[in-house]
Amino acid sequence: MVLYFSATGNTEYVARELAKYLNDDVMDLRERIREKDYTPIYSDRPFVICFPVYVCEPPRFLTAYLKKTDLRGNRDMYFVPTSGGYSGVCDFVAHCLSLKKKKRYMGSVGFIMPRNYIASNAYPELDKAEIERRIRRADDEIQRSADSIMSGKKLKSRHVWLWEILVTLPFNPIWYHLCQGVKDFYATDKCISCGKCRQLCPLKVIELNDGKPVWRGRSCAHCMSCIQNCPVCAIEYGNKTQKKNRYYFKKYSYVLSEKNTTVSEAAK
Ligand SMILES: Cc1cc2nc3c(=O)[nH]c(=O)nc-3n(C[C@H](O)[C@H](O)[C@H](O)COP(=O)(O)O)c2cc1C
Ligand code: SF4
Ligand code: SF4
Structure with a gap:
């Protein structure tokens, strides 16, 4: 299996x-x-x-x-x-x-x-x-x-x-602890409250508040599920992601959602 x-x-x-x-x-x-x-x-x-x-x-x-x-x-x-x-x-x-x-x-x-x-x-x-x-x-x-x-x-x-082994095993938790976190995630006005980000998060870090996502807790794995899968590219991470395309590999093709696309184009 x-x-x-x-x-x-x-x-x-x-x-x-x-x-x-x-x-x-x-x-x-x-x-x-x-x-x-x-x-x-x-x-x-x-x-x-x-x-x-x-x-x-x-x-x-x-x-x-x-x-x-x-x-x-x-x-x-x-x-x-x-x-x-x-x-x-x-x-x-x-x-x-x-x-x-x-x-x-x-x-x-x-x-x-x-x-x-x-x-x-x-x-x-x-x-x-x-x-x-x-x-x-x-x-x-x-x-x-x-x-x-x-x-x-x-x-x-x-x-x-x-x-x-000696470098990576201690480095991994330090990277997560010091360099990453959820505080820089946010949803912009483009959010259409579809709830997909919440549904996809493997660690249940995302809650919806009035239909908009909020990131809570420390367990985020930075897996990129939420940010890459948002159908309208509404999720950002600090100032690191505003100009970047979104990537998601769908069966037999990949979707590269370019920023500033309209809702219907990005949600195809
Ligand atoms: C938090 C995080 C850490 C990553 N670290 C590495 C890494 O150490 N080395 C590497 O080659 N790719 C790294 N990547 C890239 C992913 O392993 C790679 O794109 C993978 O194919 C994503 O698989 P998925 O589409 O099934 O989620 C990292 C990605 C994420 C989200
Ligand atoms: S996936 Fe995007 S549009 Fe849907 S609720 Fe999350 S941020 Fe909003
Ligand atoms: S990056 Fe992954 S683990 Fe972190 S909030 Fe988004 S979906 Fe959840």
């Missing part, structure tokens, strides 16, 4: 395409994570866990969720990180998770997809040609990876160096 979390569609695409080639079931974990639904998951086929890379690791809320959820049946676990180029210590964390779950670690295959993180100016926006190139490259790799999983082969994981 293919299990995935995806904030802006990259991982969803890879997960669903893999499941198609594997002729296996696929499960979106977003609602389970939101509702803290730890009901056991059964599969007689290997578990294939697909996720976006957050600060060189799998999302910590996903790892925590998987630790608490009993994965019954097959004892093999494969991992599929999607990243903007650097998957950091994901393979190490995945290996540890498999051991913790008393499963057999079957390796991982990473996909370099369009980077979705827009709440920082550190990363230049990708142009359309580069986005399409990355998607095409993923298409080629998906079938090869599915073939290996089908034949029960171990995937060749990226080697994780000790220094990466």
Whole structure:
């Protein structure tokens, strides 16, 4: 069974395409994570866990969720990180998770997809040609990876160096604590009170006040679901996002919502 979390569609695409080639079931974990639904998951086929890379690791809320959820049946676990180029210590964390779950670690295959993180100016926006190139490259790799999983082969994981583990594991929580937070999120007058941002937030950070979103608490993972999926591009993060396009990968195409588009154009 293919299990995935995806904030802006990259991982969803890879997960669903893999499941198609594997002729296996696929499960979106977003609602389970939101509702803290730890009901056991059964599969007689290997578990294939697909996720976006957050600060060189799998999302910590996903790892925590998987630790608490009993994965019954097959004892093999494969991992599929999607990243903007650097998957950091994901393979190490995945290996540890498999051991913790008393499963057999079957390796991982990473996909370099369009980077979705827009709440920082550190990363230049990708142009359309580069986005399409990355998607095409993923298409080629998906079938090869599915073939290996089908034949029960171990995937060749990226080697994780000790220094990466020593730097990343403490850095990740510091980054979240010091550099990020919810206080800079806000909705502009363009908001049409559709509630989509609230509904999508995997950590239930968003509440609606008179139909408009407010961000509360400290648990935001900066997953970019809310800001990238707003149908009218009404969400901003401080002064980092006003001029940036919004990216969301829908099945077999991606949506690049340019700022200042009208409601109907952006909501297509
Ligand atoms: C909070 C956050 C941190 C990220 N950190 C990394 C990273 O360390 N390395 C990297 O290559 N990409 C990083 N990215 C980019 C995403 O991993 C990448 O775009 C991924 O494919 C998004 O998947 P999704 O569309 O399924 O949510 C980060 C994205 C977010 C939102
Ligand atoms: S998704 Fe956008 S339009 Fe809908 S409630 Fe949230 S901010 Fe408003
Ligand atoms: S509030 Fe934070 S965790 Fe929730 S959808 Fe937005 S970025 Fe993701």
